[in-house]
Amino acid sequence: MSETYEFTKEELAEIEKIKAKYPDKKPPVMPVLWLAQTKFGHVEPEVQQLVARTLDLPASHVYGVVTFYTQYYGERKGKFVFDVCTTLTCQICGGYDILHHLEDRLGIKAGETTEDGMFSIQSVECLGACGYAPMMQITNGVYCNNLTTDKVDKIIDDLKAGNMPEFDQIPFPQHHEDESKTKG
Ligand code: FES
Known part of the structure; x- marks a missing residue:
């Protein structure tokens, strides 16, 4: 039996806030997909349909975004x-x-x-x-x-063993004040 995917009232309110930031219907698709993936752990086709319905967009548009970015999981992934x-x-x-x-x-x-x-x-x-x-x-x-x-x-x-490695921070190059003075 396939699962039913729904957004809660709170999530729908959050989606309204996201929509209000953009001039038309397409740009919110990325943050709303992200919200959906965070909630469901993936954006399989049923979730894509939910996002499409919620944003009143064609499912093909949502599918195009999901398949373009490897960050979106169009199928279930491992933990x-x-x-x-x-x-x-x-x-x-x-x-x-x-x-x-x-x-x-x-x-x-x-x-x-x-x-x-x-x-x-x-x-x-x-x-x-x-x-x-x-x-x-x-x-x-x-x-x-x-x-x-x-x-x-x-x-x-x-x-x-249940331990997530630390994020390997990438240091930004240091700005050397003295160097900039000599150049100026
Ligand atoms: S080529 Fe691997 S991070 Fe850029």
Whole structure:
């Protein structure tokens, strides 16, 4: 039996606030999909229909947005989703070695989920941390940078033990006051 997906009164009020920020019907689709994914854990077609109905948009438009961004889960995923960057910089620095190591460790391929529902792997485009390649993101949140196979093993073991790794902060370049004075 398929599940029924609904927004609560409070969520609908939140959606009205989101809609009020934009001049027409299409832009709210992203924040409303995000709200739906946070609530349901995915935006499968039934959830996409709900978002389309709520925003009075064609389902095809919502589907187009979901399938364009890997951040939206158009199908159910594992509790932890590894987004492994395989774009050029990460690729040159061993992104595919990281991806294949994860695949071997978890016994699944990119795009799949482990049978116990714990882990999914996705091969994704640049996540904007190229200076810290190779890298991956966990479930649209934590960045794990400068990956090695040992680091990946530790991340898997930590997650199995219930410990989410720390977000690997990317420091901004420091502005040196003295330097700017000499240049000026
Ligand atoms: S190429 Fe991997 S983060 Fe940019």
